[in-house]
Amino acid sequence: MTERVTPPSLKHIRNFSIIAHIDHGKSTLADRIIQLCEGLSVRELKEQVLDTMDIERERGITIKAQSVTLDYHADDGNTYQLNFIDTPGHVDFSYEVSRSLYACEGALLVVDAGQGVEAQSVANCYTAIEQGLEVLPVLNKMDLPQADPDKVSQEIEEIIGLDATDACQVSAKSGMGMEALLERLVRDIPPPKGDPEAPLQALIIDSWFDNYLGVVSLVRLFDGTLKKGEKIRLKSTGRDWEAGAIGIFTPKRKETGVLRAGEVGFIVAGIKDIMGAPVGDTIVHTKTADKVERLPGFLKVKPQVYAGMFPISSDDFEDFRDALQKLALNDASLDYEPENSDALGFGFRVGFLGTLHMEIIQERLEREYGLDLLTTAPTVIYEVRMDNGDVLPVSNPSKLPDMANVDELREPICRATILVPQEYVGNVITECVSRRGVQLDMQFLGSQIQLIYELPMAEVVMDFFDRLKSISKGYASLDYSFDRFEAAKLVRLDVLINGDRVDALASIIHRDHAHGRGRLLVEKMKDLIPRQMFDVAIQAAVGGQVVARSTVKALRKNVTAKCYGGDVSRKKKLLEKQKAGKKRMKQVGRVEIPQDAFLAVLKLND
Numbered sequence: 001m002t003e004r005v006t007p008p009s010l011k012h013i014r015n016f017s018i019i020a021h022i023d024h025g026k027s028t029l030a031d032r033i034i035q036l037c038e039g040l041s042v043r044e045l046k047e048q049v050l051d052t053m054d055i056e057r058e059r060g061i062t063i064k065a066q067s068v069t070l071d072y073h074a075d076d077g078n079t080y081q082l083n084f085i086d087t088p089g090h091v092d093f094s095y096e097v098s099r100s101l102y103a104c105e106g107a108l109l110v111v112d113a114g115q116g117v118e119a120q121s122v123a124n125c126y127t128a129i130e131q132g133l134e135v136l137p138v139l140n141k142m143d144l145p146q147a148d149p150d151k152v153s154q155e156i157e158e159i160i161g162l163d164a165t166d167a168c169q170v171s172a173k174s175g176m177g178m179e180a181l182l183e184r185l186v187r188d189i190p191p192p193k194g195d196p197e198a199p200l201q202a203l204i205i206d207s208w209f210d211n212y213l214g215v216v217s218l219v220r221l222f223d224g225t226l227k228k229g230e231k232i233r234l235k236s237t238g239r240d241w242e243a244g245a246i247g248i249f250t251p252k253r254k255e256t257g258v259l260r261a262g263e264v265g266f267i268v269a270g271i272k273d274i275m276g277a278p279v280g281d282t283i284v285h286t287k288t289a290d291k292v293e294r295l296p297g298f299l300k301v302k303p304q305v306y307a308g309m310f311p312i313s314s315d316d317f318e319d320f321r322d323a324l325q326k327l328a329l330n331d332a333s334l335d336y337e338p339e340n341s342d343a344l345g346f347g348f349r350v351g352f353l354g355t356l357h358m359e360i361i362q363e364r365l366e367r368e369y370g371l372d373l374l375t376t377a378p379t380v381i382y383e384v385r386m387d388n389g390d391v392l393p394v395s396n397p398s399k400l401p402d403m404a405n406v407d408e409l410r411e412p413i414c415r416a417t418i419l420v421p422q423e424y425v426g427n428v429i430t431e432c433v434s435r436r437g438v439q440l441d442m443q444f445l446g447s448q449i450q451l452i453y454e455l456p457m458a459e460v461v462m463d464f465f466d467r468l469k470s471i472s473k474g475y476a477s478l479d480y481s482f483d484r485f486e487a488a489k490l491v492r493l494d495v496l497i498n499g500d501r502v503d504a505l506a507s508i509i510h511r512d513h514a515h516g517r518g519r520l521l522v523e524k525m526k527d528l529i530p531r532q533m534f535d536v537a538i539q540a541a542v543g544g545q546v547v548a549r550s551t552v553k554a555l556r557k558n559v560t561a562k563c564y565g566g567d568v569s570r571k572k573k574l575l576e577k578q579k580a581g582k583k584r585m586k587q588v589g590r591v592e593i594p595q596d597a598f599l600a601v602l603k604l605n606d
């Protein structure tokens with residue numbers, strides 16, 4: 001263990017985050033900062049260090065907040081401790097951003113100088129300003145010929161209202177302007193406040209479960225000093241623990257044995273119970289516990305979409321529960337409860353922030369916990385007002401109560417802000433109208449147009465963001481938030497396979513779309529359900545009335561018989577393909593239904 005002789009004084013600490021839209025270069029910039037502070041060798045930098053999860057690296061997006069502590073030798077001759085807390089850039093994860101910002105005094109707003117301001121960063125920037133952070137605009141990718149710093153600075157001023165006249169101009173890729181940026185950072189971002197001599201008050205920003213260490217928590221100390229071996233108490237549970245390992249991320253975990261007010265670091269206290277150190281909790285010293293208030297923590301975010309997840313093998317149910325518990329530890333937005341489906345057996349109904357969040361959780365469950373899962377189509381939460389006045393939330397279409405007793409069905413409506421260059425605005429408006437959007441405002445801001453729409457949440461959370469990107473050559477950006485529930489003409493679209501209703505295939509849709517989408521759905525499913533030894537009839541029905549049908553014709557011959565004689569490798573490949581496909585299938589009655597068919601309802605706009 002490396003014991004630090006003197007922790008830095010408060011005036012030499014800077015805690016900051018980076019706010020940036022996806023692909024504007026946050027990870028590259030972070031790597032550059034780490035490199036300039038000699039945090040890692042160039043070779044180690046090859047892999048972008050802050051995106052540590054495999055999935056993040058593969059998808060090139062940042063999901064969970066990470067932190068790194070660096071030493072920066074500034075021109076004024078002082079060494080500053082920079083604590084950088086990473087934030088995710090995708091629209092699904094704004095909540096994580098506000099959590100990270102809570103631990104900081106400043107933020108760098110990174111904008112691609114060739115692309116301009118994007119809706120998501122605007123929203124995150126407002127959060128930072130509301131939380132009292134000093135926000136420094138940074139124009140990145142200045143090495144590119146299309147970089148237009150004047151235009152983008154003007155956009156920052158017009159759209160966000162931040163003075164960007166002398167914004168830092170950098171190229172995270174080449175390193176240009178980076179020293180000047182670090183100098184600005186230590187000059188303009190204020191040091192943390194706090195008293196190292198006061199009773200300990202620390203906030204858990206993030207907690208995760210490590211198989212060897214138990215719960216590891218990332219904390220920000222607001223007051224006091226925490227040393228290895230001291231007795232600590234968690235305010236939420238009232239339980240006492242001994243502070244085991246204490247230290248910082250450099251970005252590797254490095255024990256220092258002490259953390260002081262203003263610092264950000266990790267603590268391991270031998271907590272094995274995964275609910276033992278929840279995110280947002282306050283850590284205090286046992287001896288001064290009564291003198292210290294619990295910090296306000298974080299608002300619990302409500303999941304926006306729900307889907308059923310079922311283990312392919314029913315033996316995995318307990319492992320699945322265990323894995324969900326572990327993931328939920330540092331993902332307060334993840335919500336789950338057991339679900340029993342006639343078609344799919346025992347599983348969980350899981351709530352997510354959006355469909356990307358859902359895909360990521362499914363991948364993590366499969367990759368990190370070795371589970372084979374089948375996911376049903378995601379749905380938003382509806383509200384049902386019964387005849388007797390009761391209002392019930394419905395997050396599972398198959399659990400919609402009998403319509404005879406229902407007075408009103410309500411759908412969630414969100415308020416969406418879209419920023420788009422003028423030439424694509426027509427496409428965006430057409431798309432919003434086809435999704436039942438109502439325009440509230442349209443404004444020219446710099447070279448972009450800001451559109452504000454009210455849209456049914458169901459139309460936004462599924463594939464709206466991807467559609468916006470594709471109809472605007474990638475330029476449109478989106479931010480949205482829940483506004484209210486509103487009565488709508490909704491119906492449940494059932495799917496019957498060989499005459500039997502399959503609960504896991506039901507969806508709730510607008511009545512005007514029932515016939516059209518029903519038809520598209522059965523056609524799509526016909527292509528996705530493999531041929532069996534018998535005909536498979538697929539029907540879509542609303543309230544017992546069939547609105548569309550199709551048939552998967554029976555298989556007559558062995559598939560491999562199609563391959564000509566000697567080509568063994570091709571035959572093998574085909575069998576392997578079948579085998580891999582099988583893994584994600586579920587037997588429903590006599591019919592095998594693959595994962596894709598359960599998600600077909602999502603792809604009806606293609």
Ligand SMILES: Nc1nc2c(ncn2[C@@H]2O[C@H](COP(=O)(O)OP(=O)(O)OP(=O)(O)O)[C@@H](O)[C@H]2O)c(=O)[nH]1
Pocket residue numbers: 020021022023024025026027028029051060061062088089090140141142143144170171172173174
């Ligand atoms: N030309 C140029 N390209 C850059 C610069 N900075 C980043 N890039 C490239 O832009 C792309 C996105 O950069 P990332 O750093 O992964 O973006 P990010 O904002 O961290 O993305 P998320 O992790 O998804 O939030 C990569 O291909 C980078 O190589 C720059 O200064 N100049």
